[in-house]
Amino acid sequence: MKLADFTTLALGRLDPLFKQYLIGSSHSSEKLNEAIAYSVLNGGKRIRPLLVYLTGHAFNASLDSLDPAACAVELIHVYSLIHDDLPAMDNSDLRRGKPTCHKVFSDAFAILAGDALQTLAFEIIATHPAPLNANQRLKVIHVLSHASGIDGMAAGQAIDLLGVTTLDQLTKMYQLKTGALLNASVKLGIISANSESEQALTALQCFAESIGLAFQIQDDLLDIEGPKEITGKPQGIDNANAKITYPLLIGVEQSRQKVKDLFSEALDALEFLGKNGQLLREFADYLLHRKK
Protein backbone atom coordinates (compact mmCIF):
# COMPACT_ATOMS: atom_id res chain seq x y z
CA MET A 1 0.00 0.00 0.00
CA LYS A 2 1.17 3.53 -0.73
CA LEU A 3 1.45 6.15 2.00
CA ALA A 4 -1.24 8.34 0.43
CA ASP A 5 -3.71 5.44 0.39
CA PHE A 6 -2.91 4.38 3.94
CA THR A 7 -3.24 7.98 5.13
CA THR A 8 -6.66 8.33 3.51
CA LEU A 9 -7.76 5.03 4.99
CA ALA A 10 -6.44 5.65 8.50
CA LEU A 11 -7.24 9.34 8.95
CA GLY A 12 -10.63 8.83 7.34
CA ARG A 13 -11.57 6.96 10.51
CA LEU A 14 -11.09 10.00 12.73
CA ASP A 15 -13.86 12.44 11.84
CA PRO A 16 -16.70 9.90 12.23
CA LEU A 17 -15.25 8.89 15.61
CA PHE A 18 -14.85 12.49 16.72
CA LYS A 19 -18.39 13.36 15.66
CA GLN A 20 -19.71 10.46 17.70
CA TYR A 21 -18.02 11.79 20.84
CA LEU A 22 -18.33 15.54 20.38
CA ILE A 23 -22.10 15.73 20.44
CA GLY A 24 -22.43 15.08 24.18
CA SER A 25 -25.70 14.19 25.84
CA SER A 26 -28.81 16.22 26.59
CA HIS A 27 -26.95 17.56 29.63
CA SER A 28 -24.29 19.28 27.66
CA SER A 29 -23.89 22.88 26.56
CA GLU A 30 -24.51 23.48 22.87
CA LYS A 31 -22.07 26.38 22.66
CA LEU A 32 -19.32 24.38 24.34
CA ASN A 33 -19.87 21.47 21.99
CA GLU A 34 -19.76 23.85 19.01
CA ALA A 35 -16.48 25.34 20.17
CA ILE A 36 -15.03 21.86 20.54
CA ALA A 37 -16.28 20.65 17.15
CA TYR A 38 -15.04 23.83 15.46
CA SER A 39 -11.52 23.15 16.68
CA VAL A 40 -11.41 19.39 16.21
CA LEU A 41 -13.08 19.14 12.80
CA ASN A 42 -11.13 21.89 11.05
CA GLY A 43 -8.69 19.68 9.18
CA GLY A 44 -5.09 19.95 10.26
CA LYS A 45 -2.32 17.59 9.26
CA ARG A 46 -3.10 15.02 11.94
CA ILE A 47 0.50 13.95 12.10
CA ARG A 48 0.23 12.43 15.57
CA PRO A 49 -2.67 10.04 14.92
CA LEU A 50 -1.12 9.15 11.57
CA LEU A 51 2.07 8.23 13.41
CA VAL A 52 0.04 6.04 15.78
CA TYR A 53 -1.63 4.26 12.85
CA LEU A 54 1.62 3.92 10.86
CA THR A 55 3.61 2.56 13.81
CA GLY A 56 0.88 0.18 14.86
CA HIS A 57 0.48 -0.99 11.26
CA ALA A 58 4.24 -1.65 11.04
CA PHE A 59 3.76 -4.01 14.01
CA ASN A 60 0.72 -5.67 12.44
CA ALA A 61 -1.94 -4.03 14.58
CA SER A 62 -5.46 -3.70 13.18
CA LEU A 63 -6.64 -0.16 12.57
CA ASP A 64 -9.51 -0.48 15.02
CA SER A 65 -7.12 -1.38 17.83
CA LEU A 66 -5.33 1.90 17.11
CA ASP A 67 -8.43 4.11 17.06
CA PRO A 68 -8.51 5.01 20.79
CA ALA A 69 -4.86 6.11 20.93
CA ALA A 70 -5.06 7.90 17.57
CA CYS A 71 -8.18 9.83 18.59
CA ALA A 72 -6.83 10.64 22.02
CA VAL A 73 -3.46 11.97 20.90
CA GLU A 74 -5.11 14.26 18.36
CA LEU A 75 -7.56 15.56 20.97
CA ILE A 76 -4.67 16.31 23.33
CA HIS A 77 -2.90 18.11 20.49
CA VAL A 78 -5.98 20.15 19.60
CA TYR A 79 -6.61 21.11 23.24
CA SER A 80 -3.02 22.36 23.48
CA LEU A 81 -3.43 24.43 20.30
CA ILE A 82 -6.64 26.04 21.57
CA HIS A 83 -4.96 27.04 24.83
CA ASP A 84 -1.68 28.09 23.17
CA ASP A 85 -3.59 30.42 20.87
CA LEU A 86 -5.24 32.31 23.76
CA PRO A 87 -4.37 35.99 24.28
CA ALA A 88 -2.74 35.09 27.61
CA MET A 89 -0.46 32.65 25.80
CA ASP A 90 0.70 33.08 22.16
CA ASN A 91 -2.19 35.40 21.25
CA SER A 92 -2.84 33.99 17.76
CA ASP A 93 -5.82 35.09 15.72
CA LEU A 94 -5.43 32.47 13.00
CA ARG A 95 -5.01 28.71 13.09
CA ARG A 96 -4.94 26.72 9.87
CA GLY A 97 -6.04 29.84 8.03
CA LYS A 98 -9.20 30.25 10.10
CA PRO A 99 -10.02 32.39 13.16
CA THR A 100 -8.86 30.68 16.34
CA CYS A 101 -11.36 29.15 18.77
CA HIS A 102 -11.29 32.09 21.21
CA LYS A 103 -11.83 34.61 18.37
CA VAL A 104 -15.05 32.82 17.46
CA PHE A 105 -16.34 31.63 20.84
CA SER A 106 -14.65 33.86 23.50
CA ASP A 107 -11.63 33.21 25.69
CA ALA A 108 -13.76 31.56 28.35
CA PHE A 109 -15.22 29.02 25.94
CA ALA A 110 -11.81 28.36 24.41
CA ILE A 111 -10.41 27.57 27.86
CA LEU A 112 -13.37 25.30 28.57
CA ALA A 113 -13.23 23.63 25.14
CA GLY A 114 -9.54 22.80 25.65
CA ASP A 115 -10.23 21.47 29.14
CA ALA A 116 -13.08 19.29 27.95
CA LEU A 117 -11.06 17.95 25.02
CA GLN A 118 -8.30 16.79 27.32
CA THR A 119 -10.90 15.04 29.48
CA LEU A 120 -12.48 13.43 26.42
CA ALA A 121 -9.12 12.05 25.29
CA PHE A 122 -8.82 9.98 28.46
CA GLU A 123 -12.47 8.97 28.46
CA ILE A 124 -12.11 7.62 24.90
CA ILE A 125 -9.06 5.53 25.78
CA ALA A 126 -10.85 4.08 28.78
CA THR A 127 -14.09 3.28 26.98
CA HIS A 128 -13.94 3.21 23.15
CA PRO A 129 -14.80 -0.29 21.87
CA ALA A 130 -11.58 -1.74 20.44
CA PRO A 131 -9.59 -4.99 20.66
CA LEU A 132 -7.45 -3.70 23.54
CA ASN A 133 -7.20 -5.20 27.00
CA ALA A 134 -7.34 -3.20 30.23
CA ASN A 135 -3.56 -3.24 30.67
CA GLN A 136 -2.98 -1.87 27.18
CA ARG A 137 -5.49 0.91 27.80
CA LEU A 138 -3.81 1.83 31.08
CA LYS A 139 -0.40 1.92 29.36
CA VAL A 140 -1.83 4.17 26.65
CA ILE A 141 -3.20 6.50 29.35
CA HIS A 142 0.12 6.43 31.20
CA VAL A 143 2.20 7.24 28.11
CA LEU A 144 -0.14 9.94 26.88
CA SER A 145 -0.57 11.65 30.25
CA HIS A 146 3.14 11.56 30.99
CA ALA A 147 3.98 13.01 27.58
CA SER A 148 1.52 15.87 27.88
CA GLY A 149 2.06 16.89 31.51
CA ILE A 150 4.69 18.56 33.70
CA ASP A 151 7.48 16.38 32.29
CA GLY A 152 6.40 16.87 28.69
CA MET A 153 4.24 19.15 26.58
CA ALA A 154 3.09 21.45 29.40
CA ALA A 155 6.70 21.92 30.55
CA GLY A 156 7.67 22.74 26.95
CA GLN A 157 4.99 25.41 26.76
CA ALA A 158 6.18 26.83 30.10
CA ILE A 159 9.77 27.03 28.84
CA ASP A 160 8.50 28.68 25.67
CA LEU A 161 6.55 31.27 27.69
CA LEU A 162 9.57 32.13 29.80
CA GLY A 163 11.69 32.54 26.67
CA VAL A 164 14.75 30.68 25.44
CA THR A 165 18.09 32.15 24.41
CA THR A 166 20.46 29.25 23.76
CA LEU A 167 20.44 26.33 21.32
CA ASP A 168 20.27 23.89 24.23
CA GLN A 169 17.21 25.60 25.67
CA LEU A 170 15.54 25.83 22.27
CA THR A 171 16.21 22.16 21.58
CA LYS A 172 14.85 21.15 24.99
CA MET A 173 11.78 23.29 24.44
CA TYR A 174 11.13 21.65 21.04
CA GLN A 175 11.70 18.19 22.49
CA LEU A 176 9.11 18.82 25.20
CA LYS A 177 6.55 21.03 23.48
CA THR A 178 6.28 18.99 20.26
CA GLY A 179 8.66 16.07 20.60
CA ALA A 180 7.07 14.50 23.66
CA LEU A 181 3.72 13.97 21.95
CA LEU A 182 5.29 12.67 18.69
CA ASN A 183 7.40 10.34 20.77
CA ALA A 184 4.31 9.19 22.63
CA SER A 185 2.55 8.54 19.32
CA VAL A 186 4.98 5.80 18.28
CA LYS A 187 4.83 4.26 21.76
CA LEU A 188 1.03 4.29 21.60
CA GLY A 189 1.18 2.45 18.27
CA ILE A 190 3.49 -0.20 19.71
CA ILE A 191 1.43 -0.61 22.91
CA SER A 192 -1.80 -0.91 20.91
CA ALA A 193 -0.08 -3.56 18.73
CA ASN A 194 0.99 -5.44 21.89
CA SER A 195 4.57 -5.51 20.56
CA GLU A 196 6.58 -3.84 23.28
CA SER A 197 10.04 -5.33 22.76
CA GLU A 198 12.92 -3.23 24.06
CA GLN A 199 14.34 -3.11 20.53
CA ALA A 200 11.14 -1.82 19.01
CA LEU A 201 10.62 0.84 21.69
CA THR A 202 14.20 2.11 21.55
CA ALA A 203 14.37 2.19 17.77
CA LEU A 204 10.99 3.83 17.27
CA GLN A 205 11.69 6.42 19.96
CA CYS A 206 14.93 7.30 18.21
CA PHE A 207 12.93 7.60 14.97
CA ALA A 208 10.32 9.81 16.62
CA GLU A 209 12.89 12.04 18.36
CA SER A 210 14.73 12.60 15.09
CA ILE A 211 11.71 13.44 12.99
CA GLY A 212 10.24 15.47 15.86
CA LEU A 213 13.17 17.82 16.08
CA ALA A 214 13.61 17.88 12.30
CA PHE A 215 9.94 18.79 11.98
CA GLN A 216 10.39 21.79 14.28
CA ILE A 217 13.52 23.06 12.55
CA GLN A 218 11.71 22.62 9.25
CA ASP A 219 8.92 24.75 10.75
CA ASP A 220 11.46 27.44 11.61
CA LEU A 221 12.77 27.34 8.03
CA LEU A 222 9.29 27.45 6.49
CA ASP A 223 8.51 30.41 8.68
CA ILE A 224 11.30 32.34 6.98
CA GLU A 225 10.79 30.98 3.49
CA GLY A 226 7.12 30.24 3.04
CA PRO A 227 4.40 32.71 2.11
CA LYS A 228 1.32 33.07 4.31
CA GLU A 229 -0.90 31.23 1.84
CA ILE A 230 1.10 28.06 2.32
CA THR A 231 1.80 27.97 6.05
CA GLY A 232 -1.57 29.40 7.07
CA LYS A 233 -0.06 31.96 9.45
CA PRO A 234 1.45 35.41 8.84
CA GLN A 235 4.97 35.02 7.41
CA GLY A 236 7.91 35.83 9.66
CA ILE A 237 5.71 35.97 12.75
CA ASP A 238 8.40 34.32 14.84
CA ASN A 239 10.95 36.97 13.87
CA ALA A 240 8.49 39.81 14.43
CA ASN A 241 8.03 38.60 18.00
CA ALA A 242 11.82 38.26 18.37
CA LYS A 243 11.33 34.54 18.91
CA ILE A 244 14.52 32.49 18.93
CA THR A 245 14.67 29.86 16.17
CA TYR A 246 17.24 27.42 14.77
CA PRO A 247 18.02 29.57 11.67
CA LEU A 248 18.47 32.59 13.94
CA LEU A 249 20.92 30.75 16.18
CA ILE A 250 22.89 28.61 13.69
CA GLY A 251 21.93 30.05 10.30
CA VAL A 252 19.75 28.77 7.47
CA GLU A 253 22.31 26.49 5.85
CA GLN A 254 23.28 24.74 9.07
CA SER A 255 19.62 24.37 9.96
CA ARG A 256 18.95 22.71 6.60
CA GLN A 257 21.90 20.38 7.17
CA LYS A 258 20.58 19.52 10.66
CA VAL A 259 17.23 18.53 9.15
CA LYS A 260 19.03 16.26 6.66
CA ASP A 261 21.13 14.64 9.38
CA LEU A 262 18.11 14.01 11.58
CA PHE A 263 16.22 12.56 8.60
CA SER A 264 19.04 10.15 7.96
CA GLU A 265 19.16 9.15 11.66
CA ALA A 266 15.42 8.54 11.53
CA LEU A 267 15.79 6.20 8.53
CA ASP A 268 18.65 4.32 10.20
CA ALA A 269 16.52 3.68 13.26
CA LEU A 270 13.88 1.95 11.10
CA GLU A 271 16.36 -0.45 9.46
CA PHE A 272 15.44 -3.41 11.67
CA LEU A 273 11.82 -3.21 10.53
CA GLY A 274 12.75 -4.14 6.96
CA LYS A 275 9.81 -4.02 4.59
CA ASN A 276 7.41 -3.30 7.46
CA GLY A 277 9.07 0.10 7.92
CA GLN A 278 8.39 1.28 4.38
CA LEU A 279 5.39 3.49 5.13
CA LEU A 280 7.11 5.07 8.14
CA ARG A 281 10.09 5.90 5.87
CA GLU A 282 7.79 7.49 3.30
CA PHE A 283 6.07 9.39 6.11
CA ALA A 284 9.38 10.83 7.35
CA ASP A 285 10.19 11.82 3.79
CA TYR A 286 6.82 13.53 3.36
CA LEU A 287 7.07 15.30 6.72
CA LEU A 288 10.50 16.79 6.10
CA HIS A 289 9.97 17.81 2.50
CA ARG A 290 6.60 19.43 3.06
CA LYS A 291 6.09 23.02 2.02
CA LYS A 292 3.66 23.86 4.81
Add this chain to the structure above:
Amino acid sequence: MKLADFTTLALGRLDPLFKQYLIGSSHSSEKLNEAIAYSVLNGGKRIRPLLVYLTGHAFNASLDSLDPAACAVELIHVYSLIHDDLPAMDNSDLRRGKPTCHKVFSDAFAILAGDALQTLAFEIIATHPAPLNANQRLKVIHVLSHASGIDGMAAGQAIDLLGVTTLDQLTKMYQLKTGALLNASVKLGIISANSESEQALTALQCFAESIGLAFQIQDDLLDIEGPKEITGKPQGIDNANAKITYPLLIGVEQSRQKVKDLFSEALDALEFLGKNGQLLREFADYLLHRKK
Protein backbone atom coordinates in the same frame (compact mmCIF):
# COMPACT_ATOMS: atom_id res chain seq x y z
CA MET B 1 -13.93 6.03 64.87
CA LYS B 2 -15.17 9.61 64.92
CA LEU B 3 -15.50 11.67 61.73
CA ALA B 4 -12.86 14.16 62.86
CA ASP B 5 -10.35 11.35 63.45
CA PHE B 6 -11.12 9.64 60.15
CA THR B 7 -10.85 12.97 58.31
CA THR B 8 -7.44 13.67 59.84
CA LEU B 9 -6.27 10.16 59.01
CA ALA B 10 -7.59 10.09 55.44
CA LEU B 11 -6.86 13.64 54.31
CA GLY B 12 -3.44 13.48 55.98
CA ARG B 13 -2.47 11.07 53.20
CA LEU B 14 -3.00 13.64 50.45
CA ASP B 15 -0.25 16.26 50.87
CA PRO B 16 2.61 13.72 50.95
CA LEU B 17 1.19 12.07 47.82
CA PHE B 18 0.72 15.39 46.06
CA LYS B 19 4.26 16.51 46.93
CA GLN B 20 5.63 13.31 45.48
CA TYR B 21 3.92 13.98 42.15
CA LEU B 22 4.16 17.76 41.90
CA ILE B 23 7.92 18.00 41.81
CA GLY B 24 8.32 16.70 38.27
CA SER B 25 11.61 15.54 36.79
CA SER B 26 14.66 17.45 35.67
CA HIS B 27 12.80 18.17 32.43
CA SER B 28 10.09 20.17 34.03
CA SER B 29 9.61 23.90 34.44
CA GLU B 30 10.22 25.19 37.95
CA LYS B 31 7.74 28.04 37.62
CA LEU B 32 5.02 25.72 36.34
CA ASN B 33 5.62 23.30 39.21
CA GLU B 34 5.47 26.19 41.69
CA ALA B 35 2.16 27.40 40.27
CA ILE B 36 0.77 23.89 40.56
CA ALA B 37 2.04 23.34 44.11
CA TYR B 38 0.74 26.78 45.18
CA SER B 39 -2.77 25.82 44.10
CA VAL B 40 -2.82 22.22 45.28
CA LEU B 41 -1.16 22.63 48.67
CA ASN B 42 -3.17 25.63 49.88
CA GLY B 43 -5.56 23.79 52.13
CA GLY B 44 -9.16 23.78 51.01
CA LYS B 45 -11.92 21.62 52.44
CA ARG B 46 -11.07 18.60 50.30
CA ILE B 47 -14.65 17.46 50.35
CA ARG B 48 -14.35 15.31 47.21
CA PRO B 49 -11.40 13.14 48.31
CA LEU B 50 -12.96 12.86 51.78
CA LEU B 51 -16.13 11.58 50.14
CA VAL B 52 -14.06 9.00 48.22
CA TYR B 53 -12.38 7.83 51.43
CA LEU B 54 -15.63 7.82 53.44
CA THR B 55 -17.58 5.90 50.82
CA GLY B 56 -14.79 3.41 50.21
CA HIS B 57 -14.41 2.93 53.98
CA ALA B 58 -18.14 2.27 54.32
CA PHE B 59 -17.63 -0.58 51.84
CA ASN B 60 -14.57 -1.89 53.69
CA ALA B 61 -11.92 -0.64 51.27
CA SER B 62 -8.42 0.01 52.59
CA LEU B 63 -7.30 3.63 52.53
CA ASP B 64 -4.41 2.89 50.17
CA SER B 65 -6.78 1.44 47.58
CA LEU B 66 -8.63 4.77 47.69
CA ASP B 67 -5.57 7.01 47.30
CA PRO B 68 -5.49 7.18 43.48
CA ALA B 69 -9.15 8.17 43.13
CA ALA B 70 -8.99 10.57 46.10
CA CYS B 71 -5.89 12.32 44.73
CA ALA B 72 -7.25 12.46 41.21
CA VAL B 73 -10.65 13.91 42.06
CA GLU B 74 -9.04 16.67 44.14
CA LEU B 75 -6.59 17.51 41.32
CA ILE B 76 -9.50 17.75 38.87
CA HIS B 77 -11.32 20.02 41.32
CA VAL B 78 -8.26 22.24 41.82
CA TYR B 79 -7.64 22.49 38.05
CA SER B 80 -11.25 23.62 37.60
CA LEU B 81 -10.88 26.26 40.33
CA ILE B 82 -7.69 27.66 38.77
CA HIS B 83 -9.38 27.99 35.38
CA ASP B 84 -12.67 29.28 36.82
CA ASP B 85 -10.81 32.05 38.65
CA LEU B 86 -9.18 33.38 35.44
CA PRO B 87 -10.12 36.89 34.24
CA ALA B 88 -11.71 35.35 31.15
CA MET B 89 -13.98 33.25 33.39
CA ASP B 90 -15.14 34.34 36.88
CA ASN B 91 -12.28 36.83 37.35
CA SER B 92 -11.63 36.11 41.02
CA ASP B 93 -8.66 37.63 42.83
CA LEU B 94 -9.03 35.58 45.97
CA ARG B 95 -9.38 31.86 46.61
CA ARG B 96 -9.44 30.50 50.14
CA GLY B 97 -8.39 33.95 51.35
CA LYS B 98 -5.21 33.99 49.23
CA PRO B 99 -4.42 35.54 45.84
CA THR B 100 -5.55 33.23 43.03
CA CYS B 101 -3.02 31.32 40.93
CA HIS B 102 -3.14 33.75 37.99
CA LYS B 103 -2.65 36.77 40.29
CA VAL B 104 0.60 35.24 41.53
CA PHE B 105 1.91 33.43 38.42
CA SER B 106 0.18 35.10 35.40
CA ASP B 107 -2.82 34.02 33.37
CA ALA B 108 -0.64 31.92 31.06
CA PHE B 109 0.85 29.90 33.91
CA ALA B 110 -2.55 29.49 35.54
CA ILE B 111 -3.93 28.04 32.30
CA LEU B 112 -0.94 25.71 32.03
CA ALA B 113 -1.06 24.73 35.70
CA GLY B 114 -4.71 23.76 35.36
CA ASP B 115 -4.00 21.80 32.19
CA ALA B 116 -1.12 19.92 33.77
CA LEU B 117 -3.13 19.13 36.91
CA GLN B 118 -5.86 17.53 34.86
CA THR B 119 -3.23 15.43 33.06
CA LEU B 120 -1.64 14.45 36.36
CA ALA B 121 -4.97 13.26 37.74
CA PHE B 122 -5.25 10.63 35.03
CA GLU B 123 -1.57 9.68 35.20
CA ILE B 124 -1.91 9.03 38.94
CA ILE B 125 -4.93 6.77 38.50
CA ALA B 126 -3.11 4.80 35.81
CA THR B 127 0.14 4.41 37.72
CA HIS B 128 -0.03 5.05 41.48
CA PRO B 129 0.88 1.88 43.41
CA ALA B 130 -2.32 0.66 45.08
CA PRO B 131 -4.25 -2.58 45.48
CA LEU B 132 -6.41 -1.90 42.42
CA ASN B 133 -6.61 -4.03 39.30
CA ALA B 134 -6.50 -2.67 35.76
CA ASN B 135 -10.28 -2.85 35.34
CA GLN B 136 -10.90 -0.86 38.51
CA ARG B 137 -8.44 1.79 37.38
CA LEU B 138 -10.12 2.05 33.99
CA LYS B 139 -13.52 2.41 35.65
CA VAL B 140 -12.14 5.16 37.89
CA ILE B 141 -10.80 6.96 34.80
CA HIS B 142 -14.12 6.49 33.02
CA VAL B 143 -16.22 7.83 35.89
CA LEU B 144 -13.91 10.76 36.60
CA SER B 145 -13.50 11.81 32.95
CA HIS B 146 -17.21 11.51 32.25
CA ALA B 147 -18.08 13.57 35.34
CA SER B 148 -15.67 16.36 34.48
CA GLY B 149 -16.22 16.67 30.72
CA ILE B 150 -18.87 17.84 28.28
CA ASP B 151 -21.62 15.92 30.08
CA GLY B 152 -20.54 17.10 33.51
CA MET B 153 -18.45 19.78 35.15
CA ALA B 154 -17.33 21.52 31.95
CA ALA B 155 -20.93 21.72 30.74
CA GLY B 156 -21.93 23.18 34.12
CA GLN B 157 -19.30 25.88 33.81
CA ALA B 158 -20.50 26.63 30.26
CA ILE B 159 -24.09 26.99 31.47
CA ASP B 160 -22.87 29.25 34.28
CA LEU B 161 -20.96 31.44 31.80
CA LEU B 162 -23.99 31.82 29.57
CA GLY B 163 -26.10 32.76 32.58
CA VAL B 164 -29.17 31.14 34.13
CA THR B 165 -32.53 32.72 34.88
CA THR B 166 -34.86 29.96 36.08
CA LEU B 167 -34.79 27.54 39.00
CA ASP B 168 -34.56 24.61 36.59
CA GLN B 169 -31.52 26.07 34.86
CA LEU B 170 -29.87 26.97 38.15
CA THR B 171 -30.47 23.47 39.51
CA LYS B 172 -29.09 21.87 36.34
CA MET B 173 -26.05 24.15 36.49
CA TYR B 174 -25.39 23.17 40.13
CA GLN B 175 -25.91 19.50 39.35
CA LEU B 176 -23.31 19.63 36.57
CA LYS B 177 -20.79 22.16 37.85
CA THR B 178 -20.48 20.78 41.39
CA GLY B 179 -22.81 17.82 41.62
CA ALA B 180 -21.19 15.72 38.90
CA LEU B 181 -17.84 15.56 40.68
CA LEU B 182 -19.41 14.89 44.11
CA ASN B 183 -21.47 12.17 42.52
CA ALA B 184 -18.37 10.74 40.90
CA SER B 185 -16.60 10.75 44.27
CA VAL B 186 -18.98 8.24 45.81
CA LYS B 187 -18.81 6.07 42.68
CA LEU B 188 -15.02 6.17 42.82
CA GLY B 189 -15.12 4.99 46.43
CA ILE B 190 -17.41 2.09 45.53
CA ILE B 191 -15.33 1.11 42.48
CA SER B 192 -12.11 1.22 44.49
CA ALA B 193 -13.77 -0.98 47.10
CA ASN B 194 -14.84 -3.43 44.38
CA SER B 195 -18.41 -3.29 45.67
CA GLU B 196 -20.43 -2.20 42.69
CA SER B 197 -23.85 -3.61 43.50
CA GLU B 198 -26.77 -1.85 41.85
CA GLN B 199 -28.22 -1.10 45.28
CA ALA B 200 -25.02 0.51 46.51
CA LEU B 201 -24.56 2.62 43.38
CA THR B 202 -28.15 3.83 43.29
CA ALA B 203 -28.33 4.63 47.00
CA LEU B 204 -24.97 6.39 47.17
CA GLN B 205 -25.73 8.39 44.05
CA CYS B 206 -28.98 9.54 45.61
CA PHE B 207 -26.99 10.48 48.73
CA ALA B 208 -24.41 12.39 46.69
CA GLU B 209 -27.01 14.19 44.59
CA SER B 210 -28.87 15.33 47.67
CA ILE B 211 -25.86 16.59 49.58
CA GLY B 212 -24.40 18.10 46.39
CA LEU B 213 -27.39 20.29 45.73
CA ALA B 214 -27.84 21.07 49.42
CA PHE B 215 -24.18 22.08 49.58
CA GLN B 216 -24.69 24.57 46.76
CA ILE B 217 -27.84 26.09 48.21
CA GLN B 218 -26.03 26.31 51.54
CA ASP B 219 -23.27 28.18 49.67
CA ASP B 220 -25.86 30.60 48.33
CA LEU B 221 -27.19 31.15 51.85
CA LEU B 222 -23.71 31.61 53.35
CA ASP B 223 -22.99 34.11 50.65
CA ILE B 224 -25.80 36.29 51.96
CA GLU B 225 -25.28 35.61 55.65
CA GLY B 226 -21.58 35.02 56.24
CA PRO B 227 -18.94 37.68 56.70
CA LYS B 228 -15.84 37.70 54.46
CA GLU B 229 -13.57 36.38 57.22
CA ILE B 230 -15.49 33.15 57.35
CA THR B 231 -16.22 32.35 53.69
CA GLY B 232 -12.86 33.61 52.39
CA LYS B 233 -14.43 35.64 49.60
CA PRO B 234 -16.00 39.11 49.55
CA GLN B 235 -19.52 38.96 51.05
CA GLY B 236 -22.44 39.25 48.67
CA ILE B 237 -20.25 38.85 45.59
CA ASP B 238 -22.92 36.78 43.86
CA ASN B 239 -25.51 39.51 44.32
CA ALA B 240 -23.13 42.26 43.23
CA ASN B 241 -22.61 40.40 39.95
CA ALA B 242 -26.37 39.93 39.61
CA LYS B 243 -25.84 36.19 39.82
CA ILE B 244 -28.96 34.13 40.20
CA THR B 245 -29.11 32.06 43.39
CA TYR B 246 -31.61 29.90 45.24
CA PRO B 247 -32.46 32.55 47.87
CA LEU B 248 -32.96 35.09 45.08
CA LEU B 249 -35.39 32.82 43.23
CA ILE B 250 -37.30 31.16 46.08
CA GLY B 251 -36.36 33.21 49.15
CA VAL B 252 -34.18 32.54 52.18
CA GLU B 253 -36.70 30.55 54.18
CA GLN B 254 -37.63 28.22 51.34
CA SER B 255 -33.95 27.75 50.55
CA ARG B 256 -33.26 26.74 54.14
CA GLN B 257 -36.18 24.32 54.02
CA LYS B 258 -34.85 22.86 50.76
CA VAL B 259 -31.48 22.22 52.41
CA LYS B 260 -33.23 20.45 55.29
CA ASP B 261 -35.32 18.30 52.92
CA LEU B 262 -32.29 17.33 50.87
CA PHE B 263 -30.37 16.49 54.06
CA SER B 264 -33.14 14.19 55.14
CA GLU B 265 -33.25 12.53 51.69
CA ALA B 266 -29.50 12.00 51.93
CA LEU B 267 -29.85 10.27 55.30
CA ASP B 268 -32.67 8.08 54.03
CA ALA B 269 -30.51 6.89 51.15
CA LEU B 270 -27.88 5.64 53.59
CA GLU B 271 -30.29 3.56 55.66
CA PHE B 272 -29.33 0.24 54.04
CA LEU B 273 -25.71 0.71 55.12
CA GLY B 274 -26.61 0.46 58.80
CA LYS B 275 -23.66 1.07 61.11
CA ASN B 276 -21.29 1.28 58.12
CA GLY B 277 -23.01 4.50 57.03
CA GLN B 278 -22.37 6.32 60.32
CA LEU B 279 -19.39 8.41 59.17
CA LEU B 280 -21.14 9.37 55.92
CA ARG B 281 -24.13 10.55 57.97
CA GLU B 282 -21.88 12.64 60.19
CA PHE B 283 -20.18 14.00 57.08
CA ALA B 284 -23.50 15.12 55.59
CA ASP B 285 -24.34 16.76 58.89
CA TYR B 286 -20.99 18.58 59.01
CA LEU B 287 -21.29 19.68 55.38
CA LEU B 288 -24.74 21.19 55.73
CA HIS B 289 -24.22 22.88 59.06
CA ARG B 290 -20.88 24.45 58.20
CA LYS B 291 -20.42 28.18 58.55
CA LYS B 292 -17.99 28.52 55.62
